[in-house]
Amino acid sequence: xxxxxxxxxxxxxxxxxxxxxxxxxxxxxxxxxxxxxxxxxxxxxxxxxxxxxxxxxxxxxxxxxxxxxxxxxxxxxxxxxxxxxxxxxxxxxxxxxxxxxxxxxxxxxxxxxxxxxxxxxxxxxxxxxxxxxxxxxxxxxxxxxxxxxxxxxxxxxxxxxxxxxxxxxxxxxxxxxxxxxxxxxxxxxxxxxxxxxxxxxxxxxxxxxxxxxxxxxxxxxxxxxxxxxxxxxxxxxxxxxxxxxxxxxxxxxxxxxxxxxxxxxxxxxxxxxxxxxxxxxxxxxxxxxxxxxxxxxxxxxxxxxxxxxxxxxxxxxxxxxxxxxxxxxxxxxxxxxxxxxxxxxxxxxxxxxxxxxxxxxxxxxxxxxxxxxxxxxxxxxxxxxxxxxxxxxxxxxxxxxxxxxxxxxxxxxx
Numbered sequence: 001x002x003x004x005x006x007x008x009x010x011x012x013x014x015x016x017x018x019x020x021x022x023x024x025x026x027x028x029x030x031x032x033x034x035x036x037x038x039x040x041x042x043x044x045x046x047x048x049x050x051x052x053x054x055x056x057x058x059x060x061x062x063x064x065x066x067x068x069x070x071x072x073x074x075x076x077x078x079x080x081x082x083x084x085x086x087x088x089x090x091x092x093x094x095x096x097x098x099x100x101x102x103x104x105x106x107x108x109x110x111x112x113x114x115x116x117x118x119x120x121x122x123x124x125x126x127x128x129x130x131x132x133x134x135x136x137x138x139x140x141x142x143x144x145x146x147x148x149x150x151x152x153x154x155x156x157x158x159x160x161x162x163x164x165x166x167x168x169x170x171x172x173x174x175x176x177x178x179x180x181x182x183x184x185x186x187x188x189x190x191x192x193x194x195x196x197x198x199x200x201x202x203x204x205x206x207x208x209x210x211x212x213x214x215x216x217x218x219x220x221x222x223x224x225x226x227x228x229x230x231x232x233x234x235x236x237x238x239x240x241x242x243x244x245x246x247x248x249x250x251x252x253x254x255x256x257x258x259x260x261x262x263x264x265x266x267x268x269x270x271x272x273x274x275x276x277x278x279x280x281x282x283x284x285x286x287x288x289x290x291x292x293x294x295x296x297x298x299x300x301x302x303x304x305x306x307x308x309x310x311x312x313x314x315x316x317x318x319x320x321x322x323x324x325x326x327x328x329x330x331x332x333x334x335x336x337x338x339x340x341x342x343x344x345x346x347x348x349x350x351x352x353x354x355x356x357x358x359x360x361x362x363x364x365x366x367x368x369x370x371x372x373x374x375x376x377x378x379x380x381x382x383x384x385x386x387x388x389x390x391x392x393x394x395x396x397x398x399x400x401x402x403x404x405x406x407x408x409x410x411x412x413x414x
Contacts, residue, residue, distance in 0.1 A: 008114050008115045008116075010115060010117070010186070010188055011116075011189075012163060012188060014163060014187075020060045021060050021062060021135075021159055022062065022194075023062050023063075023064065023191055023192070023193040024062070024064065025157070025193050025195050025196070026063070026064060026201060027197055027201050027204075027205050028204065029064050029065065029066065029108075030153070030155075031205070032066070032068070033051065033067060033108055033137075036049065036051060036069045037110070037139070037141070048072055048079055048109065048110075048119075049110050050069070050072055050081070050107065050109050050123060051107065051108050052068055052086070052089075052093075052104060052107050053066075053067050053105050053106040053107055053108055053135070053137060054066040054068075054093055054094075054097065054103065054104060055102060055103075056100060056102060056103070056105075057103070062105055062135065064105060064106070064137070065097075066097060067108060068089060070082070070085075070089070078122045079122065079123070080122045081123055081126050083126070090104060090130075103131075104127070104130050104131050104134070105131065106127065106131070106134045106135035107124070107134065107137070108137035109123070109136075109137075109138065109139070110139045110140070110141055111139070111140065112140065112142065113142060113143060113156075115156075115158070115188060116136065116138065120136070121186060124186070125186070128160070135157055135158065135160075136157070136159075136160065136188065137156075137157050137158075139154065139155045140154045140155060140156070141154070153195075157190070157193050159189050159191050160186055160187065160188050160189075161186075161187060161189070162185065162186060163184065163185060164183070164185075165183045165184075287327060290317060293316055294317055294319065295316045295319070298319060
């Protein structure tokens with residue numbers, strides 16, 4: 001991979017100063033690109049995956065906020081944009097996004113990790129006619145398939161400029177002047193970028209993240225085959241049920257596995273916590289590995305500096321004092337999270353737990369007493385009705401029986 005990166009003729013090799021371009025990428029663009037790639041793959045379309053990027057450009061600051069897919073056509077052996085359809089769609093997107101006003105800032109496609117290919121140049125030249133400082137976002141599917149980790153997105157953003165043929169990294173050195181102007185060629189340089197998220201995008205990303213945990217693939221061909229075999233649904237009772245059970249494939253699942261909204265939220269919360277714990281463990285292991293590979297004199301003050309000089313054959317990690325200061329600051333902040341007196345802290349924590357358990361127990365006792373009183377009242381009413389029926393109902397009609405004489409729960413019996 002490194003060899004291919006070094007021999008890519010479209011990557012600039014000039015040691016020029018930083019252009020100062022600052023690119024802010026929004027997650028909605030990533031969702032749009034991934035959705036387009038998924039639809040293109042499932043539909044088995046043969047054309048290239050190409051789309052336009054919309055955003056704002058203020059000086060050297062560029063934001064990428066929206067994206068849309070583009071129609072392509074083959075012309076003179078090259079794959080280019082359908083100019084009429086592209087301009088019409090671009091104008092529609094501009095009419096929709098007027099506040100703030102968005103414009104074309106570049107385009108995206110899929111490419112290898114080692115950079116653009118000659119097949120990308122015709123489309124890029126078309127985009128440059130509409131925006132001279134257009135950028136190129138290259139999505140790397142191979143990085144996703146390889147399962148690369150480390151928090152890096154599988155994409156690269158490039159800027160383009162025209163450079164003279166044969167220009168190398170030593171362009172600043174004096175060379176022999178030759179007659180004729182050098183031929184200019186299009187070259188690409190990688191740009192750093194940051195990810196920015198708005199409030200509306202956070203809602204969309206959260207909805208997609210929670211819904212993705214319950215997503216399932218449905219095979220529609222199974223139902224079509226079953227319906228074609230028995231279009232009228234002949235058969236009754238057990239015979240039809242037995243046939244349906246025989247025809248039901250093993251891979252088809254019922255609707256019982258569909259999760260509720262509460263389950264989805266719990267799974268999303270637990271997944272986020274698990275990912276945070278994994279990331280924390282990775283960072284802690286990285287810090288520990290860095291400290292283990294430092295020279296002994298930097299790790300412990302008891303080791304003299306002469307040990308470092310004597311063991312020159314062992315390779316140590318280069319010392320970075322800013323990183324060491326950051327690690328020391330992190331260790332200092334840990335003491336604020338961990339109490340100095342752990343015994344007192346545990347005693348106070350146990351006391352609070354007992355208070356919570358006591359309140360819960362009192363609530364259960366109060367509920368039980370209320371239920372017992374209700375049962376006692378109902379039992380006394382039933383017993384009084386039995387007594388009145390035993391006397392033939394005469395005492396009740398004459399007014400000899402008084403309902404107030406019935407004892408309530410909690411009254412003393414004489």
